[in-house]
Amino acid sequence: MHYSGLRLLREALTGNRGWKPAWRDPVPRREYDVIIIGGGGHGLATAYYLAKVHGITNVAVVERGPIGLGNTGRNTTIVRSNYLLPQNHNFFEWSLKLWEGLEQDINFNAMVSQRGVLNLFHNEGGRNAAARRGNAMRLDGIDAELLDREQVRAMCPLVDVDNGRFPVMGALLQRRGGTARHDAVAWGFARAADARGVDIIQHCEVLGIDVVDGRVRGVQTSRGPIRANKIGLAVAGNTSRLAQMAGVDVPIESHVLQAFVSEAVKPLVDQVITFGAGHFYVSQSDKGGLVFGGGLDGWNTYAQRGNLPVVDHVWAAGIALIPALSRLRGLRQWGGVMDMSFDGSPIISTTPVAGLYMTAGWCYGGFKATPGSGWCHAWTIANDAPHKLNEAHRLDRFRTGHLLDERGNGPFPWLQ
Amino acid sequence: MIRIACPFCGLRDETEFAYRGDATVSRPPADAPIEDFHDYVYRRANPRGWHVEWWHHAGGCRQFLKVVRHTMTHAVHSVGLASSTQVVPPE
């Protein structure tokens, strides 16, 4: 069923009786060409691009719960490509370009909103780093602008530009950055993949991966065994556990990041704004709630909840940046468990086991990558080799020393 | 709030500590093969369950402590000195 304004009108006039489920609820077959483990945005996007770009439609996405309730449904929805390293910004820029045409492509309103992303800086060092990053982006044709203090003041009147401790000196602005509706991304990719023949199998937990003579043969699930000669992992936060089922060790630790939503108010924050002097970033959802977050709790965990010290820090940093926040009540707060990689960059790669692939290590920044990760993961699976855009994001870079240490933090996942 | 019973200072909040990661890896000898160094720096079991980890009591006595903590419940099972060998309970 094609979605359109006309369809909406027709359904409105006929009591909305014509809507059908957006995807089927199939019984798993015994065998597929490709199994994707994990029904978040990355897994669903991988299946969609396998079908669309590579014509591989005998594909199952197996998800232990309902789709989209992992980090896809828990993140703060920021979309941007303002990275320093060419290997990273060229990949994320491709992803941003896919976002720009996504809604037409999958016929689903993902509410992509290019409202601009500002990274504030508060001292000379911060300005130099921002200018360097902006220049690196512009060299590759990606939009970036360096704003001074008065330009920030004009764009973001609520930001305490003259803060006594951390006055704002300026910002790196990417106008094409913004937000998208997280649930809609999962649902839209699911519907579009399903329409091309992909089976989306929910409530089906993978309990084991069968490897024979160094090749994958299939998976053991809570709904029985399913065979396939190619398996892609897209299980953010659980990659270590799934990879270990196939005997592969990954340079990843699982950590929690929290997110917050305030009560709904009239338009207050027009862009995405990140504080350069504390762990805090904010945007406003179309419902009116301010959506914000900060840094990791900072210790290994698989529990989807964080602790109060971070809640305290995030609110305090937020109020330092935008004093008006002190008048708002917090409405909701939650946590998501992410793969923190050892260099802060993702892994989209083949593995030492033939037929096993992964898109992993997304840290706190993988939502923006959803279409790009799916596209590159699909390419890697279809060709048994990475695309040019993700050949630097290989798993063995930690052995060869070709790290993508975007922030120069060293091999400490909790600091990335 | 995770609370850690420092053997020197008593029961303290997590905010007094700096987390330093997996305490089961140890630095290989200088002439060990490069693979051993890869594993030391990058290879982690990352278990869902009991985890032996370093916590530096940066805001207290400044000792490095070895803590056995559960990564689903966040319960702290034991806290020892850097040199101690602690029992890791079954799941």
Ligand SMILES: Cc1cc2nc3c(=O)[nH]c(=O)nc-3n(C[C@H](O)[C@H](O)[C@H](O)COP(=O)(O)OP(=O)(O)OC[C@H]3O[C@@H](n4cnc5c(N)ncnc54)[C@H](O)[C@@H]3O)c2cc1C
């Ligand atoms: C609080 C928070 C804020 C964030 N903010 C941003 C942001 O603003 N911008 C940004 O770009 N990124 C952000 N991120 C990161 C982003 O959310 C993730 O990188 C991205 O959503 C990962 O997508 P995914 O599809 O890989 O993971 P998920 O959506 O988590 O999907 C993985 C799926 O695998 C399933 N699974 C796991 N184990 C099994 C198994 N054994 N069998 C079957 N299925 C299994 C899970 O149930 C889950 O549904 C944030 C993350 C968090 C936690």
Ligand SMILES: [Zn+2]
């Ligand atoms: Zn102490």
